[in-house]
Amino acid sequence: xxxxxxxxxxxxxxxxxxxxxxxxxxxxxxxxxxxxxxxxxxxxxxxxxxxxxxxxxxxxxxxxxxxxxxxxxxxxxxxxxxxxxxxxxxxxxxxxxxxxxxxxxxxxxxxxxxxxxxxxxxxxxxxxxxxxxxxxxxxxxxxxxxxxxxxxxxxxxxxxxxxxxxxxxxxxxxxxxxxxxxxxxxxxxxxxxxxxxxxxxxxxxxxxxxxxxxxxxxxxxxxxxxxxxxxxxxxxxxxxxxxxxxxxxxxxxxxxxxxxxxxxxxxxxxxxxxxxxxxxxxxxxxxxxxxxxxxxxxxxxxxxxxxxxxxxxxxxxxxxxxxxxxxxxxxxx
Ligand SMILES: Nc1ncnc2c1ncn2[C@@H]1O[C@H](COP(=O)(O)OP(=O)(O)OP(=O)(O)O)[C@@H](O)[C@H]1O
Ligand SMILES: [Mg+2]
Numbered sequence: 001x002x003x004x005x006x007x008x009x010x011x012x013x014x015x016x017x018x019x020x021x022x023x024x025x026x027x028x029x030x031x032x033x034x035x036x037x038x039x040x041x042x043x044x045x046x047x048x049x050x051x052x053x054x055x056x057x058x059x060x061x062x063x064x065x066x067x068x069x070x071x072x073x074x075x076x077x078x079x080x081x082x083x084x085x086x087x088x089x090x091x092x093x094x095x096x097x098x099x100x101x102x103x104x105x106x107x108x109x110x111x112x113x114x115x116x117x118x119x120x121x122x123x124x125x126x127x128x129x130x131x132x133x134x135x136x137x138x139x140x141x142x143x144x145x146x147x148x149x150x151x152x153x154x155x156x157x158x159x160x161x162x163x164x165x166x167x168x169x170x171x172x173x174x175x176x177x178x179x180x181x182x183x184x185x186x187x188x189x190x191x192x193x194x195x196x197x198x199x200x201x202x203x204x205x206x207x208x209x210x211x212x213x214x215x216x217x218x219x220x221x222x223x224x225x226x227x228x229x230x231x232x233x234x235x236x237x238x239x240x241x242x243x244x245x246x247x248x249x250x251x252x253x254x255x256x257x258x259x260x261x262x263x264x265x266x267x268x269x270x271x272x273x274x275x276x277x278x279x280x281x282x283x284x285x286x287x288x289x290x291x292x293x294x295x296x297x298x299x300x301x302x303x304x305x306x307x308x309x310x311x312x313x314x315x316x317x318x319x320x321x322x323x324x325x326x327x328x329x330x331x332x333x
Contacts (some may be wrong), residue, residue, distance in 0.1 A: 003301045004176035011044035011067070011100075014075035018059075018066045023286060035063040036075070038295075041314070044181065049207065049214040051245070052227030053221060053260065055224035055284060059237045060217045064183045067098055067215075078179075086100040105186035108168035117144070117169055118154040125176045143172040148200060164195035171202065175210075180221045182224060183186060200227055221264050225249060233257045236287060236295040239314075243321030253323040254279075255300045294326070302327050309319050 019033040020109040036059040052060055063172045064069045067078055069085055078085045083096055104110040111120055121143050122136035131139050141190050147168040158166055167187065174182055184203070188196040200223065206212060217271075218224050224231055224245075233241045233256060241254040252258045258281045282299040286289075294300070297307040304326070312324045 001021065008045045009043040010046040010081060011215075013043070013067065013196055014041050016063070016078065016079045017074045018062050018071050019074040032288050034043040034291070035237050037066055040076070040234075040237070040239050042232055042239060042242060044213050044215055046180075046213055046231040047207070047211050048215050049227050052215060052234060053219065053224050053231060053254035054219045054263060056219065056236035057284065057287065058234045059287070060234055061185050063216060063234070064102060064185050064215065067183065067227060068100055068102065069093055097261045098177045099179055100183060101177055101179040102183045103139070103167075103170050103174050103187045105150060105189050107163060107170050107190070108158075111173075113158055116155050116157060120158070120169060120175050121172050124173070130176075130178070136296040139176070140172075143176055144169075146175065147172045148198075148204065162195075163191050164198060167191060167195075167199050168202065171199075171206070175206065179212070181213045181215065183215045183217070186187060186219070188215070188220065189220065196223065203227070203265070205290060221260060233260065235333040236285065236291075238295050239319055240296060240324045242320075247319050247321050251319045251321075253317055253319065253328045254296075254325050255302050255322050255327075257297045294324070296325075321331075 001023065008010065016037055018037040019035055021030040022032045023029065024031045029221060038059075040063060041048070048064055051291060052063070054060055062071055066073045069078075071240060071325070075087070080099055081097055085096060115123070118140040121140040124135060125131050125139065126136060137154065142155055144151060144153060149168055149172070153161075160170070161169065188199050189204075191199060195210065204227065207214065214227075216224065216227055228245050230242060230244050232239045233248075233254060235256050239247070241252070241257045243253070247256065249261065252261050263280075280299055285295075285298050291297075291311070293306075293308040293310055294312050297303050300307065306326050308325070312326045314322045315328065316322050316325045317328050
């Protein structure tokens with residue numbers, strides 16, 4: 001993907017890498033790296049929801065934090081519309097970062113317990129000069145109403161709210177900075193299923209009203225299927241497939257995507273897999289290992305010697321998706 005990608009794109013990511021050094025010994029010598037994000041490229045289009053799915057530890061949160069330069073990437077480039085983030089001064093980066101807001105999984109830990117809801121929602125907007133101190137009450141009231149809470153909640157503290165209400169407050173806090181992009185990192189994973197549905201519908205409504213773009217991270221494919229326009233599948237620091245939701249769920253092309261979809265529990269006894277059947281053989285390899293070939297080779301049922309020796313490039317196949325797999329080549333567009 002290059003800097004000349006479609007005009008509709010709001011975020012462009014090219015070959016992003018984030019490595020964490022592994023230090024040992026008294027002198028803290030670097031003896032290796034955790035390759036948490038290892039050459040990720042994608043585009044987020046304006047107004048769309050891109051789902052990002054993959055097993056625990058595959059690098060989803062690190063990717064989100066690297067897009068914001070909270071973990072400065074080891075390599076690669078990120079553009080927010082026409083602004084390249086990696087070349088900015090720290091003051092300018094702080095300003096640009098406001099255009100992307102992050103909503104976390106745990107609304108218990110992410111809200112400061114000592115601040116009232118009014119302070120939580122309005123303090124950053126006040127600090128950055130979006131509003132005056134005298135305007136915080138009206139400002140926070142409007143945002144609370146947008147997320148389905150009431151002005152009587154303004155003077156209360158986070159511990160007085162349920163998990164779903166706290167996540168609504170987190171969303172109001174994110175919207176307070178008028179972002180163009182919201183990065184949702186497992187934003188509904190800690191909530192009951194019925195509350196999950198309410199928050200997902202709220203996110204969809206807000207997107208329609210405000211034209212927001214979402215990068216929606218989840219390990220739950222049912223949630224991704226409900227919300228995403230396109231889906232990126234991540235494995236061991238790399239994206240292995242990107243597709244429109246329909247193609248991804250109907251004709252998954254990468255063997256890893258196929259395995260993930262097989263892992264969705266079926267409610268129908270006729271199609272339910274016998275207990276103990278393994279969806280994926282083997283364990284996730286260590287993220288410290290450097291792969292010359294395909295990252296999925298060690299667990300792939302279709303593996304050949306080519307897969308072990310040569311890294312598969314992303315290519316578009318007949319059914320429309322981008323896939324990094326040597327065996328998707330037969331169907332190339
Ligand atoms: N600050 C850090 N220092 C060193 N290693 C880290 C750091 N943060 C993450 N890692 C490692 O990077 C890899 C990716 O972690 P990350 O949290 O991004 O995964 P994830 O896909 O978000 O997982 P989960 O679904 O469990 O949230 C893991 O191997 C993790 O141990
Ligand atoms: Mg995570």
